[in-house]
Structure formats: structure tokens, C-alpha cells
Amino acid sequence: MNEQVREIGTQIKVTINGEEYTARRGSTVLEICEDNGIPIPTLCAHDDLKPAGICRICVVDINGGWNLETACTWEVHDPDTVITTHSPRIRRARRAILELLLAEHCGECYTCIRGGNCELEDLAEIYGVRDLRFEREDPRFEPDTSSVSIYRDMDKCIQCRRCVRACDELQAVGALGVFGRGPESRVDTFEGMSFDEAVCTNCGQCVAHCPTGALQEIDHTRAVWAAIEDPEKHVVVQTAPAIRAAIGEEFGLPPGTSVTGRMTTALRDLGFDRVFDTNFAADLTILEEGTELLLRLQAALVEGKDVKLPQITSCSPGWIKYIELFYPDLVDHLSTCKSPQQMFGALMKSFYAEEQGIDPEKMVTVSLMPCTAKKFEAQRPEMADSGHQDVDYVLTTREMAQMIKEAGIPFTQLKDSQYDEPFGDASGAALIFGATGGVMEAALRTAYEIVTGREVPFENLNITATRGFEGFKTGSIVLEDVLDEWSFLEGVELKFGIAHGLANAHEVMERLRRGEMDDVHFIEIMACPGGCLGGGGQPIPTTDVIRQARANAIYSEDEGLPIRKSHENPHVNYLYEHYLTDGPCGHRSHELLHTEYTPRGFRLKK
Amino acid sequence: MKATAGVDWCEVVDALAEKHDRKPHALMGILQDLQMEYGHVCPDAQIEVALALGISPTHVSDVISFYHFLCSEPKGQYVVWLCQTISCDMADKDQIAKALSDELGISFGETTGDGLFTLEYTNCMGMCDQAPAMLVNDEVHVSLTPDSAREIIAGYRREGGLG
Numbered sequence: 001m002n003e004q005v006r007e008i009g010t011q012i013k014v015t016i017n018g019e020e021y022t023a024r025r026g027s028t029v030l031e032i033c034e035d036n037g038i039p040i041p042t043l044c045a046h047d048d049l050k051p052a053g054i055c056r057i058c059v060v061d062i063n064g065g066w067n068l069e070t071a072c073t074w075e076v077h078d079p080d081t082v083i084t085t086h087s088p089r090i091r092r093a094r095r096a097i098l099e100l101l102l103a104e105h106c107g108e109c110y111t112c113i114r115g116g117n118c119e120l121e122d123l124a125e126i127y128g129v130r131d132l133r134f135e136r137e138d139p140r141f142e143p144d145t146s147s148v149s150i151y152r153d154m155d156k157c158i159q160c161r162r163c164v165r166a167c168d169e170l171q172a173v174g175a176l177g178v179f180g181r182g183p184e185s186r187v188d189t190f191e192g193m194s195f196d197e198a199v200c201t202n203c204g205q206c207v208a209h210c211p212t213g214a215l216q217e218i219d220h221t222r223a224v225w226a227a228i229e230d231p232e233k234h235v236v237v238q239t240a241p242a243i244r245a246a247i248g249e250e251f252g253l254p255p256g257t258s259v260t261g262r263m264t265t266a267l268r269d270l271g272f273d274r275v276f277d278t279n280f281a282a283d284l285t286i287l288e289e290g291t292e293l294l295l296r297l298q299a300a301l302v303e304g305k306d307v308k309l310p311q312i313t314s315c316s317p318g319w320i321k322y323i324e325l326f327y328p329d330l331v332d333h334l335s336t337c338k339s340p341q342q343m344f345g346a347l348m349k350s351f352y353a354e355e356q357g358i359d360p361e362k363m364v365t366v367s368l369m370p371c372t373a374k375k376f377e378a379q380r381p382e383m384a385d386s387g388h389q390d391v392d393y394v395l396t397t398r399e400m401a402q403m404i405k406e407a408g409i410p411f412t413q414l415k416d417s418q419y420d421e422p423f424g425d426a427s428g429a430a431l432i433f434g435a436t437g438g439v440m441e442a443a444l445r446t447a448y449e450i451v452t453g454r455e456v457p458f459e460n461l462n463i464t465a466t467r468g469f470e471g472f473k474t475g476s477i478v479l480e481d482v483l484d485e486w487s488f489l490e491g492v493e494l495k496f497g498i499a500h501g502l503a504n505a506h507e508v509m510e511r512l513r514r515g516e517m518d519d520v521h522f523i524e525i526m527a528c529p530g531g532c533l534g535g536g537g538q539p540i541p542t543t544d545v546i547r548q549a550r551a552n553a554i555y556s557e558d559e560g561l562p563i564r565k566s567h568e569n570p571h572v573n574y575l576y577e578h579y580l581t582d583g584p585c586g587h588r589s590h591e592l593l594h595t596e597y598t599p600r601g602f603r604l605k606k
Numbered sequence: 607m608k609a610t611a612g613v614d615w616c617e618v619v620d621a622l623a624e625k626h627d628r629k630p631h632a633l634m635g636i637l638q639d640l641q642m643e644y645g646h647v648c649p650d651a652q653i654e655v656a657l658a659l660g661i662s663p664t665h666v667s668d669v670i671s672f673y674h675f676l677c678s679e680p681k682g683q684y685v686v687w688l689c690q691t692i693s694c695d696m697a698d699k700d701q702i703a704k705a706l707s708d709e710l711g712i713s714f715g716e717t718t719g720d721g722l723f724t725l726e727y728t729n730c731m732g733m734c735d736q737a738p739a740m741l742v743n744d745e746v747h748v749s750l751t752p753d754s755a756r757e758i759i760a761g762y763r764r765e766g767g768l769g
């Protein structure tokens with residue numbers, strides 16, 4: 001083996017701009033500079049993605065070489081490397097690259113959704129670009145508004161390929177590619193399909209990784225303003241667990257600041273008639289999905305029926321579309337439970353409308369989600385079990401923050417307030433749905449207790465095996481001294497798996513297909529890296545450091561809540577006593593809270 | 607060139623994957639074989655290639671779009687590739703382009719109504735010393751003049767008309 005390669009990871013000395021620094025052998029110049037606070041401009045680099053060296057804005061001088069090299073891809077192996085990050089030549093090269101990019105970029109910053117949070121705009125600012133050296137090219141594209149989730153304006157694209165790489169590396173979907181060459185090249189889909197026809201899961205990771213406004217969510221803010229301003233309408237909003245740990249970032253608060261109370265106040269100030277917590281429906285999901293699992297186990301172990309195990313979670317609409325597209329023959333593994341958003345929506349226009357005596361026709365249900373795929377899910381034709389479209393509009397975290405700013409609400413200074421009843425309190429178990437592993441942890445807290453009559457045997461109810469950002473985690477819990485009615489589970493080792501990011505989901509499904517998951521009972525899959533807290537609708541940027549901070553906020557809020565287990569949520573119990581009277585997975589709940597899937601496949605339709 | 611109607615692409619691609627390999631590195635070989643046999647690689651075939659190699663159909667078509675000599679839609683029986691790179695450009699390739707366009711009654715990128723000819727540009731094919739040059743299918747023609755270009759086309763027209 002080459003000596004240099006063997007020594008990767010050892011400490012070496014390098015010289016940067018005449019100063020000596022210690023660095024890890026094998027790190028890139030960009031990493032070393034970032035660690036030491038030396039600024040290097042980047043566009044195609046992103047912490048989540050492999051270095052690609054595409055945009056060349058990061059060029060530096062290595063050992064006075066003939067060519068400038070890209071800092072994001074140049075790995076330092078030689079202990080005597082001399083790096084220069086600023087010189088007249090470097091400045092001119094970077095400036096020329098930037099000017100060429102700007103000539104191709106058609107867009108007006110003040111009408112752009114990313115105005116103020118655009119990496120290209122930032123660079124133009126840093127480089128003091130006040131006029132354009134090269135004439136601006138004519139627009140080449142029509143915006144693509146076909147998708148219910150993602151809006152494409154390719155005239156703003158700088159071809160950094162972060163979307164392409166996110167869709168490949170993180171999501172294993174491969175919806176996007178670069179077509180043509182030279183000045184003709186463009187980011188596009190297979191056969192130039194519109195986004196609604198393309199093989200795309202609507203997850204929004206491409207949007208979350210785009211440095212410019214070329215990719216955005218489809219706007220629902222205008223429709224929501226109109227609903228709020230219409231006195232005839234009763235407008236309710238539900239907020240997903242992952243929002244409260246992230247929306248503060250849009251107002252300058254550090255990642256990981258929990259702003260639950262300020263958020264509910266802001267939503268009320270904005271004009272929503274009721275502010276509810278999606279967590280209520282997450283607790284309901286746990287009871288439905290946990291019961292479904294126990295029923296499947298009973299069918300398999302006692303009745304010897306051919307039910308599909310492992311059961312796989314169904315909360316994440318990007319994941320649902322992924323399995324429908326890529327593993328259409330395996331959709332029976334999915335839990336039939338709707339996602340919390342859709343359970344909530346179905347109950348709003350049925351149970352809530354009846355209890356409050358409100359005409360469902362006059363209700364508008366909005367949900368605040370960290371997710372672009374939720375916009376797709378809300379519009380699936382089957383999501384109308386209340387007799388109306390259950391969820392009318394879905395706002396991403398970013399859209400909601402923009403509305404709060406537009407309304408002039410001083411978010412950071414707001415006083416805390418509570419959610420509205422009857423869907424106010426929810427458990428900590430529901431809150432942790434926002435992080436990868438959270439659904440599993442919540443389900444275990446409840447299922448274990450249903451079966452044994454005792455709390456899960458973990459300190460403070462924290463099931464640490466379900467936590468953390470490893471791509472695929474497995475674990476197990478042994479069911480002992482079970483209650484009489486569950487005697488068939490005595491001594492059973494309940495095995496679970498947890499995956500997040502569709503590339504990891506892909507691995508899990510391939511293993512499942514090979515029969516390597518036959519001994520696993522329950523798998524949680526979330527489409528986005530980190531789970532919902534890293535969703536495609538969350539504040540930009542999202543990186544591992546930021547995901548971790550958001551996760552910490554969620555887990556510490558869980559620890560502080562009086563109710564930590566879904567089955568102890570009093571509102572859920574009220575619902576089962578008064579409305580869904582035949583209990584979890586009963587007839588009524590099947591009508592409202594469960595769904596079916598569409599095996600799509602991705603071969604072209606003939 | 608074989609017709610594509612009714613072809614079972616799954617079967618065809620499977621045989622090619624057997625020949626070349628079932629890994630992404632076999633992509634170019636498989637695409638070249640398909641292009642050679644059928645004159646283009648249709649979207650259905652691209653999907654089967656993607657499935658066989660474990661990559662996304664988007665990346666198969668993205669590769670095809672990069673190379674002049676691969677295409678996803680059928681072209682004419684004769685594809686005329688005029689070199690557009692510097693040496694040919696300086697040797698008056700524009701004159702040749704005009705002659706070809708006039709003779710065929712189409713612009714570059716188009717196919718004649720009878721399906722006989724497609725007119726395309728290509729980048730350097732190494733004939734710089736005998737510029738301007740063009741390729742018709744896999745036959746090279748060099749030191750072109752507007753007249754010789756017209757004659758060459760007429761020759762293929764006769765051949766194609768007979769065949």
C-alpha cells in the first residue's frame with residue numbers, strides 16, 4: 001500500500017498564506033481552511049454531499065503550481081504543502097467565474113424566494129459586483145409548476161449539481177441529471193419530463209440543497225392568506241413536531257432553540273382561528289400503528305396467517321411514494337395507518353366539526369410541516385375520508401416564517417402560549433416523531449406497556465438504541481412476564497430497525513428483498529436524512545451539525561413534558577371513548593385513519 | 607439497422623449486460639451496441655439499461671445527451687456529421703454547411719421528410735489536415751468544397767433510393 005494512503009489521518013504540518021497549521025492528513029484544503037477560520041468561497045460544496053469540484057469558485061494555489069486547484073477536492077497528503085488562498089491571480093480567477101455565473105443567471109433577487117438567503121447573491125455581495133461584465137443571457141426556460149410540491153425555475157440554476165447529488169447520494173432516486181453539453185447543458189429529468197410526471201418522491205431534498213432560488217416549494221401562502229382574511233372561514237392550523245425546533249432559525253435564533261410557545265402565539269396573531277398540535281395525531285398514530293403491529297404478530301404467531309412482517313412505518317409521504325415507485329410489490333409491508341397530518345385532517349372535518357357544530361364546508365385546514373412531500377400527500381385523491389379534502393393547504397417551515405415576517409410579528413419577543421383544546425396536550429413520545437428513531441421509540445414505550453403492563457425498562461424512558469444519525473440502526477427488546485391476553489408474546493425478542501434518508505431506505509429494502517429482514521418485526525423509515533427535523537421544507541441550510549442541534553431540542557423538550565407516553569394522552573383516550581368507540585384499528589378508525597397505497601412502478605406508461 | 611417496434615428491451619439489454627457486465631462501468635459499451643444495432647437508444651431501452659446496471663434512467667439519458675454519436679430518437683438512414691471545430695471552421699465550413707442545407711432542404715439538427723438524411727454538427731474527428739471534413743454514417747469525406755459536398759449527398763441519395 002502506498003505510504004501516503006496508509007498514513008491518512010495522521011497529523012501533518014501545512015503552510016497556508018505563510019502561516020503553519022496542523023492538519024489531518026487526507027483532509028481537503030477546504031476542510032483545513034474551514035477548521036482554521038480561513039474563508040474560501042464555495043458553491044457546489046455542501047457538508048452533506050461528496051466533494052465534486054464543479055463550480056471552481058473555491059480555487060487556491062497549491063505549491064505555486066501552474067493551475068489553480070479546487071480547495072473542496074484537493075486532499076492534502078504531502079506534509080510540506082504550501083497553500084495560498086488569496087493573491088491577485090486567485091481573486092481575478094474567482095471573480096471571472098462569478099461574473100460568468102451571473103451572466104447565465106436570470107432572476108431578480110427582490111422577487112426571489114431565496115432573496116437574502118442565496119449563496120450566489122452572498123458571493124456577489126462579497127465580491128462587490130456592482131455591474132455585469134458579461135451581458136446577461138436571455139432566459140432559456142419556462143418555469144415548471146407542474147408538481148404539487150416543487151417549483152423549478154431553471155434560469156436561476158448555476159449547475160452546481162447539488163440537487164442532482166442530493167437526489168442521488170442522499171435519496172437514491174436519481175430524478176435529476178445534467179443534459180446536453182456546453183452552453184446547452186441544463187439540469188433536467190429523464191426525457192425532460194415535467195416534475196409531476198418524473199420519478200420523484202417530492203421529498204424536497206433538492207430544494208434544501210440548492211444554493212439559489214432555482215428550486216423552491218410550490219407556494220401555498222397566498223391561499224392561506226386568502227383563507228385567513230375570509231371572515232366566513234374557520235381556519236385551523238396543525239403544527240408538526242419538527243417545526244418548533246427549527247423555525248427559530250428563520251428569525252436569527254441559533255439552531256436547536258425550541259420555540260413552541262412563541263410559535264403558537266405567532267400563529268394566533270397571524271389570524272388562525274385555532275392552533276392545534278399535530279402531536280395529538282402522532283399519539284393517535286402510535287395507538288393505531290402499535291395495535292396494528294400486535295395484530296400482525298398475533299396473526300403470524302398464533303393464527304399462522306401469512307401477514308407481512310416486518311411492518312414498516314407510513315408517516316413519511318416521501319418514503320411512501322418511494323416504495324410505491326421502486327418496490328411496488330412490497331407495499332403490503334407498510335402500516336395502513338395514515339400519517340399524523342392526514343389523521344388530524346380527517347378528524348378535523350369530522351369529529352371536530354361535529355363537536356363544535358361547524359360546517360366542514362366552511363373549514364379550512366392548514367398544516368405546518370417541515371416537508372414538501374406533505375403537499376403531495378394532502379392532495380392524494382384518497383385523502384378525503386371526512387367527505388372533503390382532509391388537509392387543504394400545507395405550509396413549509398420556510399413559508400410560515402415568511403408569513404410571520406410579512407405580518408410584522410416580532411417573533412423572538414413573543415410571549416409563550418399553549419395550543420388550543422381539544423387537541424392541546426400531547427405526549428413527549430409524539431414530539432420525538434420529529435427525529436429519526438422517534439416513531440420507534442414512541443411505539444416501543446406504548447407497545448411494551450400494553451403487552452407487559454410495565455414501563456419500558458430504560459432509564460427515564462429514554463430508549464437510546466433508537467437515537468442517533470447512523471444510517472440504519474437495529475435493536476431489540478425482550479417481552480417478558482407479559483399480561484395474560486398477550487401470552488403468545490412471552491419471551492419474544494421484538495426486533496426493530498430504523499432508517500432515514502432514502503438511500504438508507506434503499507439498502508433496507510434490498511436486504512428485505514433478499515430475505516435478510518425476515519426476523520425483524522418493525523421498521524421505521526423516514527425519507528429525509530435525520531428524519532423530519534431534516535425535512536425538505538426546513539430552514540436552509542440544514543447540515544449534520546444543525547440536525548443534531550434540532551434533535552437535542554426535541555429530546556430535551558420530551559424529557560420535560562408531563563406526559564411521555566402516547567397511550568396516556570387524555571385527548572386520545574377521550575376520542576376512543578366518544579368517537580372511535582370500537583377502539584384502535586376498529587371499524588370507525590379504519591374508515592378515517594387508515595389508507596391504502598398505489599403500486600406505481602417506474603417503467604414508462606405505454 | 608434493426609427496427610425497434612415490438613422489441614423486448616428487457617431481453618435485448620439482458621444479453622448485452624451479460625456480454626459487457628452488470629455494473630455501471632458497462633454503460634458506454636451497452637449504449638454503443640444499442641446505437642449501432644438500432645440507430646438510437648429509445649427511452650424504454652434506457653430504462654432497461656438502468657435496471658440492469660443498478661443506476662437511474664436519468665443518468666442513462668444524461669450520458670446519451672452528452673455524446674453526439676448517441677441519441678434517443680431515430681435519425682435518418684444517413685447521418686451527415688459536419689465538423690465544426692477550429693481547423694474545419696477556418697477552412698470555410700460555413701460554405702459547406704450552407705451547401706448541405708440547401709441540397710437537403712433542412713437545417714442542422716433536422717431530418718429530411720423521406721427519412722433518408724439527418725444533418726448534424728460534430729466536434730473534431732482528427733481530419734484537421736484535410737479540412738473541411740464530414741462523416742456520413744461511418745465514412746469520412748475530406749477536403750470538401752460546396753460542389754463535392756453536394757455530389758457526395760447525391761451519391762448517397764442514389765444508393766439509399768435503390769436500397
Ligand code: SF4
Pocket residue numbers: 150166167171173174175176199200201202203204205206207
Ligand atoms: S424532490 Fe426528492 S426525489 Fe424529487 S427530485 Fe428532489 S430530491 Fe429527488
Ligand code: SF4
Pocket residue numbers: 156157158159160161162163164187206209210211212214215
Ligand atoms: S437547481 Fe440549484 S442545486 Fe440544482 S444545479 Fe441548479 S443551482 Fe445547483
Ligand code: FES
Pocket residue numbers: 041042043044045052053054055056057058059070071072073
Ligand atoms: S466549491 Fe469547490 S469547485 Fe465548487
